[in-house]
Every structure is written in structure tokens, then in C-alpha cells.
Amino acid sequence: xxxxxxxxxxxxxxxxxxxxxxxxxxRKGNVIEQDxxxxxxxxxxxxxxxxxxxxxxxxxRRIGDGVKVSERYKTTDQVxxxxxxxxxxxxxxxxxxxxxxxxxxxxxxxQVSKEIVGDAAPYxxxxxxxxxxLHDMNPVAITMPQRATLEVVETEPVTKGQTASSSYKPAIxxxxxxxxxxxxxxxxxxxxxxxEDGSYVERxxx
Numbered sequence: 001x002x003x004x005x006x007x008x009x010x011x012x013x014x015x016x017x018x019x020x021x022x023x024x025x026x027r028k029g030n031v032i033e034q035d036x037x038x039x040x041x042x043x044x045x046x047x048x049x050x051x052x053x054x055x056x057x058x059x060x061r062r063i064g065d066g067v068k069v070s071e072r073y074k075t076t077d078q079v080x081x082x083x084x085x086x087x088x089x090x091x092x093x094x095x096x097x098x099x100x101x102x103x104x105x106x107x108x109x110x111q112v113s114k115e116i117v118g119d120a121a122p123y124x125x126x127x128x129x130x131x132x133x134l135h136d137m138n139p140v141a142i143t144m145p146q147r148a149t150l151e152v153v154e155t156e157p158v159t160k161g162q163t164a165s166s167s168y169k170p171a172i173x174x175x176x177x178x179x180x181x182x183x184x185x186x187x188x189x190x191x192x193x194x195x196e197d198g199s200y201v202e203r204x205x206x
Contacts, residue, residue: 021081023056023073031063031133031140033080034071038063040116040133040141046075063140066115084133084140091128099124101132101139112139122175123148123195144195149204150174152189155181168200 026032030041039060048054054075061068073079089101089110099112099121112132114121116139123144124130131143155171168180173191179198185191190204 019081019083020078022075023058023077023079024054024075026056026058026079026081029133029141029143031082031084031135032058032060033082038082038135038140039069042068061115061118063116066113066118082135082140084135086131086133086143088129089132091124091126091130093126094121094124101130104129110134110139112142116140117142120144120195122177123150146195147192147201148195149190149192149206150177152181152185152187152191155185155187158183158186173198 024046026041026044028041028043030044032039032041039062042059042061044059045057046054047057056073056075056077058071058073059068060071088104090104092100092102092109094100097111098114099117100109101112102109110132117124120142125148128145128148130145132139133141133143151174152171153174156169168182171179171181171185173179173193177193177198179193179200181191181200185200185203190206192201192204193199194201
């Protein structure tokens, strides 16, 4: 009576237990637990200097207040990786409280703060499917699609003699983001851009 079951890992399904992993295995989008706080990884780079110890340079944003921090670990250091569940959600709308999404399977709705969405906010489009990382049912990170289709609302007109190989020209997209487009692209053209940096990929096929 009351004897612990040896087969059951302690707190395995509480969602709170962090997993110790080596720093070199941390990737963008992972959630790290440090000093009792959660951080979402913005970028992770393993640096191998010619001499000396290889290190992992990790840029993170603290969940809760949005403060960005930069940490440098030895690649073999142990880091606490929080247990998160990645789930697909559809974007619904934005209001003063943040961004609202709906679980595509359960139809549950969640609210995501502006700090978590960050620079991706202008690219959110109604019904766009994104991946939200949930920790204890709370959204802690968002993974956007790689690309978005947007309209060019402002750019320099095409001038005679310009070719596709000429240098790119500045343009403003329908979501307010500034980018650069090839000379042959004019205002009113729908284009595909990379969400990560807003860079031009191609003219939209639709």
C-alpha cells in the first residue's frame, strides 16, 4: 500500500518537467527554463573557434515581459529545455489584448500576447495556420509559415532599359513592411515573400 510504482517516471505527464539537453542541440523556437523563468529561443549558433572551447550563442526572449537576453554556453553544458506541445492554430483577429487563434481540432480559442508574436505580427492573415507551442496550455512561442503572399502598394515605376538583373528597388507591402523587389515588379503586383526577413521570392501565381 502506498509503494511507488517503479515504471512511472515522476511528473512525466505534468507538462512542467524540463528536460536536460546539451546546449549545442538547442534550436530556434525551443523553450528554455532558466532560474524558474521561461525563455523562447530566437536564434542559436554553435561557434567553433580555431583554439579554445566550442560555444553555443543563444539569443532568447523572456516569456512574460518580452525582455531579450543573450547567453553563451559551452556546447556541452546542460540546458533545461521545457516540455512544450506544438499544435496547429488558425489566426482569427487582433484586439487590444493581443492576437486570437483557434485550435483547428478542438475549436478552443487562445490569446497570444504581442511580445510572443513579435516581428511576425504584420504577416498574420485571417485563417492563416500557425504552430503554437503550449506550456501547461499557455502559448509561449509561435512558428509562422515560411512564406506569405502580399500586394506591393508602393514602389518606383518601371523605367525603360531596366532589366531583371538590375539592382532591386525599395517597395512597401500591403502589411506595411518595407522590402526590395526586382525592377519589373510594379505597384498592385502580388508577390511571395519570406516571413523571416520580408525578402522577395517570386511573383504570386494566383
